[in-house]
Amino acid sequence: MTPVLGSISLSLALGVAFISILLFSLFLKKSDYRFFIAGWRATVVVSALTILATLILLYELLLSNFDISYVAHYTSLETPTFYKITALWAGQSGSLLFWLFILSVYTLIVLYQYRNSYSKLMPWIIIVLVFVQIFFLILVNIVENPFMPTDADFVVINGNGLNPLLQNLTMAIHPPTLYLGYVGFTIPFAFAIAALVTKETGSVWIRSIRRWTLIAWLFQSGGIILGGWWAYQELGWGGYWAWDPVENASFMPWLTGTAFLHSIIIQEKKGLLKTWNMVLILVTFTLCIFGTFLTRSGVMSSVHAFAVSNLGPIFIVFIVIILVICIYLIISRLPYLKSEKRIESFTSRESGFLLNNVIFITICFAVFWGTIFPVLSEAVSGDKITVGAPFFNRVNIPIGLMLLFFTGVGPLLAWRRTSKDAFIRNFSIPIISGIAIFIVCLIFGIRNTTLISFPLTAFVFTAILIEFQRGINSRVTRFDESFLKALQTLIARNRSRYGGYIAHLGIVFMFIGFSGQAFDTELEFALKKGDSKIFDGYSFELVSIDPVERPNHIAWIAGINVWNLEKHLVTTLYPEKRVYFHLDPNPEKRQPHSELDIHTTIYKDIYSIFSGVDIEKQIAYLKIMINRLVYWVWFGGYVLIIGTMISLWPAKEY
Amino acid sequence: MEINFLIIITFLLSLIVWYIVTPLIEGTKEIPTQINQHELNRNKTVLLRQIKELEMDYHIGNVSEEDFNNTRNELKNEISTIITNIKNIS
Incomplete structure (x- = not known):
């Protein structure tokens, strides 16, 4: 009975969504507020029904109701409860329903956030949100219904179980975080379309969506970082970013979203870049849908694409509809998108922001081209010609370094124009610090790309510190505050700006981590129990190979003592060789998997992979990688998230 | 079992219809004034915050005096218009 209720909820939601659009159309035609309220309530119902359907599917997953095909495909009796919950977004139809669930929650928040206020934009904002909901409701009702019964003429006693790669805590959090980002961009998109339709293209819509954009961007950033962290600790190739199509799909809207976050500051403060901002947010949303299409359509092979389907054409039609509407609206509203002022000088903060935007878009285009090539x-x-990591690295590393440079330059420039004195005063210390690090790198014999990246990180780091120092000095002089008090009040009263600078610091730390790749080393070898192997300043001694049986897999755990050359024990690593579903009578269903172990310090990671085992001879086949500075990627990620959260924290009301 | 199910579905449908249709019967055609007022207050708060940010930029040295005065006046005028609109509504 309950699964049928789930199906009915989704069908009802689709029907009510059309009624909602009808009611808003009547409101726009007759200006009768009653239709607005009725449409508002209909939208609440659509979202509530979608949430109900999602909760029902979750309940069925927890109950292991294998009468539902989705439950039988992605869980088994042995699947731990936590992963039964995460199975909600493991498969095609479940993840589409989950997309819709998040959109419904966001829609409810928007509806209640503006329940006591009305602007000309509101009906159109809701219409756009419901329009997107309708698309996903059509998918989950007609194309990929998560409540479809199991197609078997016998009672299904046990399900297939969850893909072992997905049975990982990070992977459990990564997709919902990324989805919160993808879906979050629907809100600024809806505001942008509403602004275009109503010709209210001033700064009102920009002011309204700044926080929403930041929320979406925060989740998108968090999702990408978690995805990298999952790839690093689960996939066993030693890296965190492979320029895989699905990774790129999440990176592209992040790039345009970041550009948008910066350029709306210019519109808000100077009334510039109105058309550019519109284009950016429309492109960002379209890329979010494109990303979902890449992940879900199976059009590209990817380590992150866990579903293959025939959804591609439907998504393409939806993307084309969005693009046609956006292009038409932008062209027809061009007279309303003219900027009130012009950029007056190349040495202005406005120019810095614009250049930074151009670089973001250039990287995005390069990634897009490489992905769809x-x-x-x-x-x-x-012939399918795949463009690999070398292409992306060759194109994006130099542009990325330019971006890093402008991250430091932007805050040092004044609005409108920077005087020669201010230029020298603001830039001298960061440039000196960059040159100092360059010389240090030369002395230490560094001759690769880090010869550029390390000095640039020093330049940007110092530039950000100087921006803090200028703010603190201003407070100390004006209010006679102590240094610490001035720092605290500076951040507390200007959360948006200084949170942003902290996020920039996070990016600097991440670039330090990226640079470390230039020094990575690796070695594959076989080791007999009791033997050792010396590699990159360490001795690896195999001390044990122990079998362990767990509820849904069997594992062989290698115990490896890692000694440094001074004969001190650094750590003991325990990488595992696992076979999932080992009790399944069908050998084809048994899935081997290497669970690696990493020893992390701020300088380097010792990364161990247990590739294979010969139990009789007590031999382990191992791969050891020494990855430099990876810690800084994750540390930078934390700083970026903290900075963004500070920016998001509600400011004091005046 | 099936009767219970039918009762649940009928109840759910009735609840949805009642919730959506009620404002069409009981509501008013005009937009309530306090709703417009709320939106204007929200805009006023944002503009006040922008003035504070501008002042900070000026004291740090990111904005010239001329630019500071012009922009501050523009923002103040915008706030004055909003305050007038709020007064008119109330």
């Missing part, structure tokens, strides 16, 4: 090449020549 295999599909295009196949369509044109019949």
